[in-house]
Amino acid sequence: MFYIIGLGLCDEKDITVRGLEKERLEAFYGKDLILADRDMVETESDEILRDADKKDVALLVIPVRVVHNASIMNAIGACGLQLYNFGQTVSLVFFSETWKPDSFYDRIKENADLGMHTLVLLDIKVKEQSEENLARGRKIYEPPRYMSITQAVSQLIEIEELREGGILTPDKTLAIAMSRVGGSEGQERIVSGTLSELLSQPPEVFGEPLHSLVIVGRRLHHLEVEYAETFAVNRESWRSTARDVYGCALD
Amino acid sequence: MFYIIGLGLCDEKDITVRGLEKERLEAFYGKDLILADRDMVETESDEILRDADKKDVALLVIPVRVVHNASIMNAIGACGLQLYNFGQTVSLVFFSETWKPDSFYDRIKENADLGMHTLVLLDIKVKEQSEENLARGRKIYEPPRYMSITQAVSQLIEIEELREGGILTPDKTLAIAMSRVGGSEGQERIVSGTLSELLSQPPEVFGEPLHSLVIVGRRLHHLEVEYAETFAVNRESWRSTARDVYGCALD
Known part of the structure; x- marks a missing residue:
């Protein structure tokens, strides 16, 4: 699963409980948080998605969930x-x-x-x-x-x-x-x-x-x-x- | 303080951590959660604001904080x-x-x-x-x-x-x-x-x-x-x- 989690407007307390649970899940599985800046998103998207592709399925069918937040x-x-x-x-x-x-x-x-x-x-x-x-x-x-x-x-x-x-x-x-x-x-x-x-x-x-x-x-x-x-x-x-x-x- | 807290789109997990802290604060002070429907907001706003007005100041200067969320x-x-x-x-x-x-x-x-x-x-x-x-x-x-x-x-x-x-x-x-x-x-x-x-x-x-x-x-x-x-x-x-x-x- 590839999560896109809205962090909200200002600081770490603006994440939703739903979003936070996903982050906890990440900690549970022992993955690191990687700050994906614009350069990374635009030029290293393959790298970002590499681990989401555990099952050797095509990129287009990797499940994606968006956790919405204020903007x-x-x-x-x-x-x-x-x-x-x-x-x-x-x-x-x-x-x-x-x-x-x-x-x-x-x-x-x-x-x-x-x-x-x-x-x-x-x-x-x-x-x-x-x-x-x-x-x-x-x-x-x-x-x-x-x-x-x-x-x-x-x-x-x-x-x-x-x-x-x-x-x-x-x-x-x-x-x-x-x-x-x-x-x-x-x-x-x-x-x-x-x-x-x-x-x-x-x-x-x-x-x-x-x-x-x-x-x-x-x-x-x-x-x-x-x-x-x-x-x-x-x-x-x-x-x-x-x-x-x-x-x-x-x- | 009179808080307006965005609950987000779907269920109880969509509240932000910031919003949740305010609710916990409320529990700490022993206040009940009151579901304010449209009728209540439109016809009983005086009642809603009564407790926010602890210091006997005018309604207009009651501090209000909005905790934003997705919409x-x-x-x-x-x-x-x-x-x-x-x-x-x-x-x-x-x-x-x-x-x-x-x-x-x-x-x-x-x-x-x-x-x-x-x-x-x-x-x-x-x-x-x-x-x-x-x-x-x-x-x-x-x-x-x-x-x-x-x-x-x-x-x-x-x-x-x-x-x-x-x-x-x-x-x-x-x-x-x-x-x-x-x-x-x-x-x-x-x-x-x-x-x-x-x-x-x-x-x-x-x-x-x-x-x-x-x-x-x-x-x-x-x-x-x-x-x-x-x-x-x-x-x-x-x-x-x-x-x-x-x-x-x-x-």
């Missing part, structure tokens, strides 16, 4: 916006001087045109090789990097200035920054505001990575506005933007 | 479709002779127009009162009902015939039925096919409730088609519909 795709509901009102999720990658992929913009615009919220997942670079080391086949890895809210918002605004779709206007677009969702007190941070307000916050406001960002859509209920207001950089401008720009019926 | 919103990925390609989620309620709310159709159409998949959550009626008992204020409850895949597909087709948007055409629309996602072997069922193929299956094919349904969108990768094909009622028609109707590049 940012549902835990994002902690920001107070209805999960029903989220459209497709997008990823935002680190821009370089020469590479600024902006297809996320089309996806956010599709959501925005329907009034839907967008969850933006921010790039992580863990165990990545530099271009030179990659070209030379040297397995020397760069230090890990996690995209911050500040960098993400800055990249969004950069592409808005290029594309001019009017969907990521710094003073008129509401967003909610989420850090370490589900983490213990002091770890989890939720900060809401216009893009320009989020951009002007000192980095420590957002806490440690991982960070995620929600772009608020116009299909917005006043209860969503009022709940997320509790996390606002500036409650006044949060409400007035929701009312005047988003057209949300507030008192 | 159908992310576990639906088990069907093989990319979570990135899902649009907004919709709910489908039990139709009656006089009440057939169809706003879900507009939402599915918005998703379909963008090529996105739609997760359709099926109605459950638990501890609901009949209209007569509701009118008379009698707390007598109907037996629980859970919408089946068969009924859901039938309702979708009924509304397609009414609205004629061409997004839920019985022979041309692919869908994936999911039952008891994350459940143990024999519990979880995944069945893929056209709407008419799903409609013609005997009920036992879909197993016990809860059921959920995915309407497949046109932004479809051949790997998604090939993965979901393993659950197909009829592999030939699954592939040919994906290729000829959806325009997916398959061998």
Whole structure:
């Protein structure tokens, strides 16, 4: 049996009891835990599956069980916006001087045109090789990097200035920054505001990575506005933007 | 402290270790577990929160911690479709002779127009009162009902015939039925096919409730088609519909 066990959002206590039993089973059989990073999964999958293939059956029929767990795709509901009102999720990658992929913009615009919220997942670079080391086949890895809210918002605004779709206007677009969702007190941070307000916050406001960002859509209920207001950089401008720009019926 | 603990998808083993510790804490303090159903949450919230308010502070500042867990919103990925390609989620309620709310159709159409998949959550009626008992204020409850895949597909087709948007055409629309996602072997069922193929299956094919349904969108990768094909009622028609109707590049 080949188990895929969701570890959850934050630390070792986020595993489910069902998942933990599988790990205990593993300890019972005397197998070691091997941390499978992206490089291993992508280039050494044969090695990973070798022991699962005890009975000399083809790879495709090895039994697989998934033990589900929370992910940012549902835990994002902690920001107070209805999960029903989220459209497709997008990823935002680190821009370089020469590479600024902006297809996320089309996806956010599709959501925005329907009034839907967008969850933006921010790039992580863990165990990545530099271009030179990659070209030379040297397995020397760069230090890990996690995209911050500040960098993400800055990249969004950069592409808005290029594309001019009017969907990521710094003073008129509401967003909610989420850090370490589900983490213990002091770890989890939720900060809401216009893009320009989020951009002007000192980095420590957002806490440690991982960070995620929600772009608020116009299909917005006043209860969503009022709940997320509790996390606002500036409650006044949060409400007035929701009312005047988003057209949300507030008192 | 007022804890909201995700219990996960299926049974008591789906709670996380973090969630379990909170329950143990509760046992330690000698509190009873109270099953809070919808009626209780909606009409007796004061009672629920009474003990959380030990320090005589206002309700709004009672500390609340959420212990996240899996939900159908992310576990639906088990069907093989990319979570990135899902649009907004919709709910489908039990139709009656006089009440057939169809706003879900507009939402599915918005998703379909963008090529996105739609997760359709099926109605459950638990501890609901009949209209007569509701009118008379009698707390007598109907037996629980859970919408089946068969009924859901039938309702979708009924509304397609009414609205004629061409997004839920019985022979041309692919869908994936999911039952008891994350459940143990024999519990979880995944069945893929056209709407008419799903409609013609005997009920036992879909197993016990809860059921959920995915309407497949046109932004479809051949790997998604090939993965979901393993659950197909009829592999030939699954592939040919994906290729000829959806325009997916398959061998």
